Amino acid sequence: MMNSFQVDCNGYYGNFGGAYIPEILHKCVEELKINYLKVLNDESFQQEFNQLLRDYVGRPSPLYLANRLSQRYGCKIYLKREDLNHTGAHKINNTIGQILLARRMGKTRIIAETGAGQHGVATATVCALMDMECIVYMGKTDVERQHINVEKMKMLGATVIPVTSGNMTLKDATNEAIRDWCCHPANTFYIIGSTVGPHPYPDMVARLQSVISEEIKKQLTEKEGRDYPDYLIACVGGGSNAAGTIYHYLDDERVKIVLAEAGGKGIETGMTAATIQLGKMGIIHGACTFVMQDEDGQIEEPYSISAGLDYPGIGPMHANLAKQNRATVLAVNDDEAIKAAYEMTKLEGIIPALESAHAIGALEKMDFKPEDIVVLTVSGRGDKDIETYLNYNL
Numbered sequence: 001m002m003n004s005f006q007v008d009c010n011g012y013y014g015n016f017g018g019a020y021i022p023e024i025l026h027k028c029v030e031e032l033k034i035n036y037l038k039v040l041n042d043e044s045f046q047q048e049f050n051q052l053l054r055d056y057v058g059r060p061s062p063l064y065l066a067n068r069l070s071q072r073y074g075c076k077i078y079l080k081r082e083d084l085n086h087t088g089a090h091k092i093n094n095t096i097g098q099i100l101l102a103r104r105m106g107k108t109r110i111i112a113e114t115g116a117g118q119h120g121v122a123t124a125t126v127c128a129l130m131d132m133e134c135i136v137y138m139g140k141t142d143v144e145r146q147h148i149n150v151e152k153m154k155m156l157g158a159t160v161i162p163v164t165s166g167n168m169t170l171k172d173a174t175n176e177a178i179r180d181w182c183c184h185p186a187n188t189f190y191i192i193g194s195t196v197g198p199h200p201y202p203d204m205v206a207r208l209q210s211v212i213s214e215e216i217k218k219q220l221t222e223k224e225g226r227d228y229p230d231y232l233i234a235c236v237g238g239g240s241n242a243a244g245t246i247y248h249y250l251d252d253e254r255v256k257i258v259l260a261e262a263g264g265k266g267i268e269t270g271m272t273a274a275t276i277q278l279g280k281m282g283i284i285h286g287a288c289t290f291v292m293q294d295e296d297g298q299i300e301e302p303y304s305i306s307a308g309l310d311y312p313g314i315g316p317m318h319a320n321l322a323k324q325n326r327a328t329v330l331a332v333n334d335d336e337a338i339k340a341a342y343e344m345t346k347l348e349g350i351i352p353a354l355e356s357a358h359a360i361g362a363l364e365k366m367d368f369k370p371e372d373i374v375v376l377t378v379s380g381r382g383d384k385d386i387e388t389y390l391n392y393n394l
């Protein structure tokens, strides 16, 4: 089971990962570390998780052969349709898994951080489903930018707390959630929304999202007679949809992994979220990974037109994949992502989330052979981004 690209028994991916946490959280994180594999592998958990994924989320999500997009890029492109999930993105796979775990650990209070509000909505949704108290920390800037998602969380019964420290965005919301956790360690479960944070979160989130690559294997076998593609492409913010997409292929060298990070206005402009290419080793939110920081080690504010990708860190799994050259990392700029979204909408009638548009924007930067089989994960749908698309002057 263990191999060089999966987490090791100390919580590291190569030199990345670990659990750098304040003393007061030690017990919480240790409790989680002791329990998560036991629970995730437990038969009753598996049964409840899989049933909810099927009947509540709508899985398996289709693997759709995009004919016109394939023609355009001269290869065979399949889209993994996470945009068709309940709540409109892959995030719900993870929140369902974590809330089932929280319940089994006897926790009664759920907290979460959110940037664009997608993880906040996915968390508030499962809290309504499971009748649990839900508190979502969200930067004040994002509360204003992502009004509809705030309304949704409220209707779902969550308390949304606007965070006014720092830039008032995702990084600050995460700091505040960690602070809350420190104050209520006994009854509170912190549902983290991506493959970030202290061990075991990155591994736990990757496992819960790995249903994506499990399905790709089955679906490709049916459609192509082989269970692996030549390329896997996904966008990376913290890394969870990418981790889910590649999980069962990490050690399959026949499969090339392409990660699309947000170039923003261009990686040389200072207005970018290309953390893997520009970040330096540092510690952010409990993990050692690439972090956007200045010469004094101060975290630099990332920028991307997509609120789901402007995180100044990156999951330790992905940092290691890049470092070991297992993954190719491409920066896709705002304008390239928007152009790609319009192209996919026109060719396939699918409006992708702005985040997913970065994965589509990577296609143009690659050279394919006609026989190449490409699986690209559409992490979410674009409903939340329509205004941004229409207001952008290409």
Ligand SMILES: *Cc1c(COP(=O)(O)O)cnc(C)c1O
Residues within 6 Å of the ligand: 089, 090, 091, 118, 119, 193, 194, 195, 235, 236, 237, 238, 239, 240, 241, 242, 308, 309, 353, 355, 356, 379, 380, 381
């Ligand atoms: C949150 C989000 C992302 C980025 O998060 P990852 O953890 O990197 O997957 C990408 N796409 C959509 C639609 C999202 O909501």
